[in-house]
Amino acid sequence: MADTSTFVIEARDLNFYYGQVQALNQINLQVARNQVTALIGPSGCGKSTFLRLLNRMNELIPGTRVDGQVFFDGQDLYAPGVDPTEVRRRIGMVFQKPNPFPKSIYNNVAYGPRLHGVRDQGQLDRLVESSLKAAAIWDEVKDILPQSALGLSGGQQQRLCIARAIAMQPEVLLMDEPTSALDPIATARIEELVKELKKNFTVIIVTHNMQQAARVSDTTAFFYMGNLVEVGPTETIFTRPAKEQTEHYITGRFG
Amino acid sequence: MNTISSFHRQMQQVKDDILAMAGLVEQSIHDAAEAMARRDASLALAVIQGDRRIDVMQNGIEERCIALLATQQPVAVDLRFLSAVIKICAYLERMGDQAVNLAQRSQALEELLPTEVPATLLEMAQLAQEMTRDCMDAFAAGDVALANALLGRDDDLDNLNRHILEEMVQWMASENRLVRRGVEFILAGRHLERIGDEACNIAEEVVYLVEGRVIRHLGRPEGQPQPSVGPL
Numbered sequence: 001m002a003d004t005s006t007f008v009i010e011a012r013d014l015n016f017y018y019g020q021v022q023a024l025n026q027i028n029l030q031v032a033r034n035q036v037t038a039l040i041g042p043s044g045c046g047k048s049t050f051l052r053l054l055n056r057m058n059e060l061i062p063g064t065r066v067d068g069q070v071f072f073d074g075q076d077l078y079a080p081g082v083d084p085t086e087v088r089r090r091i092g093m094v095f096q097k098p099n100p101f102p103k104s105i106y107n108n109v110a111y112g113p114r115l116h117g118v119r120d121q122g123q124l125d126r127l128v129e130s131s132l133k134a135a136a137i138w139d140e141v142k143d144i145l146p147q148s149a150l151g152l153s154g155g156q157q158q159r160l161c162i163a164r165a166i167a168m169q170p171e172v173l174l175m176d177e178p179t180s181a182l183d184p185i186a187t188a189r190i191e192e193l194v195k196e197l198k199k200n201f202t203v204i205i206v207t208h209n210m211q212q213a214a215r216v217s218d219t220t221a222f223f224y225m226g227n228l229v230e231v232g233p234t235e236t237i238f239t240r241p242a243k244e245q246t247e248h249y250i251t252g253r254f255g
Numbered sequence: 256m257n258t259i260s261s262f263h264r265q266m267q268q269v270k271d272d273i274l275a276m277a278g279l280v281e282q283s284i285h286d287a288a289e290a291m292a293r294r295d296a297s298l299a300l301a302v303i304q305g306d307r308r309i310d311v312m313q314n315g316i317e318e319r320c321i322a323l324l325a326t327q328q329p330v331a332v333d334l335r336f337l338s339a340v341i342k343i344c345a346y347l348e349r350m351g352d353q354a355v356n357l358a359q360r361s362q363a364l365e366e367l368l369p370t371e372v373p374a375t376l377l378e379m380a381q382l383a384q385e386m387t388r389d390c391m392d393a394f395a396a397g398d399v400a401l402a403n404a405l406l407g408r409d410d411d412l413d414n415l416n417r418h419i420l421e422e423m424v425q426w427m428a429s430e431n432r433l434v435r436r437g438v439e440f441i442l443a444g445r446h447l448e449r450i451g452d453e454a455c456n457i458a459e460e461v462v463y464l465v466e467g468r469v470i471r472h473l474g475r476p477e478g479q480p481q482p483s484v485g486p487l
Contacts, residue, residue, distance in 0.1 A: 211328050238330040238334070239330070240331065240466075240467025247331045250330045250331055251329065251330060251331050251333050252260055253263075
């Protein structure tokens, strides 16, 4: 069993099927705690599928099947009796396009904790403030908390969504191309934020932007056609990858 | 599936250019050695005047590499290639400078009484030219075995350099009027020895380019003697 003080997530012999189509083949991957792990690979390689398996999001899609195991702090997420809602609370997710609720900024962040039974106003206030601070957006919104979240810029909305995920006090944050809809300045802010977040969370990020993977992650995993081809320290992957397939992909030598 | 992008075409152009620059440097070293062996003042002058072209090529290649780093953000082998090329073109430029120094020794000797060039020095010139050619062949082909073999041969050049120093000291001690010529030959040996050092620097970059391993300052490959400090 994995050393839970080092690795927060471990996939073992993980296979995934969309109907008859096998989307992931025998994935074995350990994710280090308080690090940023980037998943890269061409479209359809299985990286987003793998990401969604880590908080049981794929089972919302009919006709899919998982075999193998995903351990989270030593507990198999796919064991009978595990509550997927609790899994998703402890392993939060940020999506490609910012998707704030059509509510006030305050209520976007307070929504999850309220749903989980936090009623005390003082406690909610503190949670909203600390989450917005952790998502590096507090200074921009502290005076407009009652205003609609939909009035924020795309980059602000995405940081608000990160604050909303943080408010659930997860251990792991999954990010599925979190900056693909943002301009370069907003992207740079999110990237800085990701580097900050790893002090308190483990971050796993799917990105099509290889330079982003190189900039923000400690570990990079390269997926190709449903296989995990190579995983290693980001610096090594981007200077001297071990596998030819990895080299061809990151240097743009295959289409 | 492999696709050749405009980026990779530009990388190939950089490679072609540095090989062309290396061709000029090889010619320059060859001509400088010939000028000394034949007391050919006009050839020596041509080497000195031709160095400008090498300098201009270095600047051009370096600028193109930096532009590609800035605009393409290359990684892995492409990153290693550009980083290696920037260093290799600086080493080549210094080899060109050593050829100029050697040509200046020829000019100085031209003003002195004719003397046969010591055989050891001719041997050094031959070896330095071979090392120059081999390091760039290793670069062009990504041949690590050739690069490693070259690193071993640098000691031969160092030993010849020590040899020429001893020979010249004895020669000069025999007669005062030989001192100027002796000093010029000692300096010529030093220039050739430096060319060998630069060829070894290039060979080390070839190993980095191909294998991603930095072997600089690590000593020689197993079974080969460690370098010793030269006499000058």
